[in-house]
Amino acid sequence: MKTVGGVPGVGQGSRPGGRLTRRQEVGALVADAADSPLRRTMGLGQLTLLSIGATLGTGIFVVLGEAVPEAGPAIVVSFLVAGTTALFSALSYAELAGMIPGSGSSYSYTYATLGELVAWVCGWCLILEYGVSVAAVAVGWGQYVNELLDLTVGVTLPDSLSAPPGDGGLLNIPAAFIVVLSMVVLLRGARESAVVNTVMVAVKVVALLMFCAVAFTAFRAGNFTPLFPLGAAGMSAGAASLFFSYIGFDAASTAGEEAKNPQRDLPRAIILSLLVVTALYVLVAVAALGAMPWQKFEGTEATLSQVLVQSVGGGSLWPILLSIGAVVATTSVVLTVQYGQIRILFAMSRDGLVPPLFAKVHPRTGVPRANTVIVSSFIAVLAALVPLGALADATSIGTLFAFMLVNLAVVLLRRRSPETPRSFRVPFSPVTPLLGVGFCVYMLFSLGPDTWIAFGGWMAVGLLVYWTYGIRHSKLNRSQPQPQSQPQGSGS
Template sequence: MRSPFPGPSGLRIKSPDLLVAESGADLEGNGLKRSMGLFQLVCFGIGAIVGTGIFVGLSDTVAEAGPAVLVSFVLAAVTCVFTAFSFAELGGAIPVSGSSYSYAYATLGERTAFLVGWCLLLEYGISVSAVAVGWGQYLNELLGSMTGWQLPAALSNPPGDGGIVNIPAVVVMLLAALLLVRGIRESARATAAMAVLKLAILVLFCAIGFSAFRAGHLTPFAPQSIAGITSGASVAFFSYIGFDAITTAGEEVKNPRRNIPLAILICLGVVTALYCLVALAAIGALSSDQVAGRPAALSLIVNKVTHSTLGGGVIAFGAVVAIASVVLAVMYGQTRILMSMSRDGLIPRIFERISPRTATPVAGTWIVAVLFAVPAAVVPLDVVMNLTTIGTLAVMAVVNVCVLVLRRTRPDLPRRFRVPLFPASPLLGIAFCGYLIYGTGLATWLQFAGFLVVGALVYACYGRRRSRLVQSPDVVRPPDGGDPAGAVATAPAMAAREG
């Protein structure tokens, strides 16, 4: 029988078979239910991606790159494409809720997996705070166009932009949590409806923007040269964060080995094409100087083109819905990752508790909502976005490494999708992630390094000692009583390997 802990001595590696067996065992009891089809999964992915990054972050990307924002979006998309291939292969091979955390556990060991999960607090937890921050800007734009009244800037803007406490950001997070605890079927339906609506709104924006297109607005094309394009790509990357949330639904998707890879590739293709069209329409309708750094930029552009606040109000409504759907989808992903880490004993057990009535992690969802509402309310948006970007890029680099390792250690593992041009594709994914990390700047590097140090200390002091991979002397088998290769773990064997 194959060892459940392949790899270098001293690494606590949980085999893919054991991960899948545990998730299957959980589904036999009061666990998660497979209720999401391909359409719902694609809508969930689009719901997780399209939001603050394009509705709010576009103006920041233009400020860095000028009209070359198109190149920045393409560069960020290329980075995502290579990593999306890796996510697609791993999501089909290991269809569990832990996403990149679980993939790292199966290939690089427990310590690396914990740090990946720690970084996912940035990609999902902190990013949901950043997404929520942008909600108040468009909510005010919508209120202004409909009623002529707006919330006070002190209570609706992020700190550093005239705000003190961002109340709308807190409200949208609590509303998302309320919907999530009602059940995945209700959440998936709401996400699907919101995804269709915001795609329609962005297509409408493109139609309006191209009606006022001026080719002269594209010159000079790259006022900040390559440095501006690189910096802009790092900012634009935030617009793509969330496509990997599809893999966090691994235990709630019908036919996950087929639908997860397919949904990832469909989502990324649709979103990339849409972003490039929106960026081109925006800078074609107004000059980059007029767009750069402006809050609620898409509404501003429509108002200028139509000479009316009505069109801008429609765009603002779409943005309010879009950003709310991202909060919903990303918060969902965070709770499922924490559930997987809790199931492994690396964080407190409260995060793995599933309500038998709604089949959702109710306590974990409310904890996430309350905990990350704090940075949404009081942290400046640029700080939150930069940390989210570098944390996500680091996780994506690890996911590409996981594909390389798993191909070597488990070539027999069933894969419905295989990375094309292997090993060039994951290697290019790692290189592009490193290139965009370089573009985030020294201050963000130092903040991220400090964040990793804290994570390493938390693992050493809490996670390592409470890991169930070491503590449990019981044999872990799949529900049908079978014994897949690698699905056996005992404390004595583990202790011997740890030496």
């Protein structure tokens, strides 16, 4: 492992402002992962299903109804644009996950390339991405539970108990409930959580294929004319909103310390999961728009179920089966993304940037128990109190910043550590990762001013936490040599 000034893993710490740019050495990050107290139980299949579970369902089941009015039939193109943006970043994630197989995901990659302050910003963005997206999907889960109750027994939960204050209610109790239920599963251990996720992924893939088969029976090609009724700007706005639906493909990169063969399996799992998810998203979007005119998507909740009600009738069994699949699908997303959030905080805690409580692992289950309970409690409160639209947009901006930093990390590590083993290499680098940066910037400027204001507030809070805690408790700060004071009377 490289040393700077005789101190392992420390970079530029002695210069003015050097504490902000000090870097973790790649070798130090790999060594931390190798010595991890977490248990290695996941193979390629489980890692791939972890990423599919974290991704598939979020946009299709929850956000599609809000994105279609922005783009019209061009929402199909929006999915492709968002998927292409995600693909460039997925290639970069694949290279870095095979190179640095830890739990920190893009936070750790940034720490090795851009320094501690930028790593903190990235980690803070990941807390926004993972934590807020769990809350957003939990809100969507509550919507589908209501839809299922309406279809089966003809009743729904009152708004006061199933909607946040901004949507006319008091508390979204179903959204908070599913977060707490996922917490109970996660506390049992990674192996048990992976088994539950495998079953749920199978159910939601079958549910989406069933939706396509039924919706295509009511397909009308005229619903796609004109393809761009709201122009290219509408398509871009739709892509920015739908980027939320690709969040999660990087979940496998947070399982680096629980993978049996991380260098081989992490890159494969990331790319394979993204390809599967993109193909299903485009297929479902074409089926949905073909079955129901885009103007009718305005204000719809439980969107796919409503498409089936419109196309095959409310008395049919198909909307009921689809709603069951949606409830299972969104449960899987909540479980797996919640898992990723906890592992990222675990890595940040091990580096000293957040309190050590988040890195304590229970000896019997191999789970960071306190971390799991604290994170889940925070997300449950968020899900109960904040509307879906605000959550989805806030998640997208945090994700795009993190992805942009991952693409930059690939370029920098190719120059700084060309000799470090890589089990996967991004093709046509540096062109490909720089295109990834460009796509992320393009999507960022498609988000509204309210989202940027909220993100600015989140970043201000994050920087305050870093300046008051992280910079002083950083592991790199503790390992720096302290200046020697001169003994009294040394000159006489």
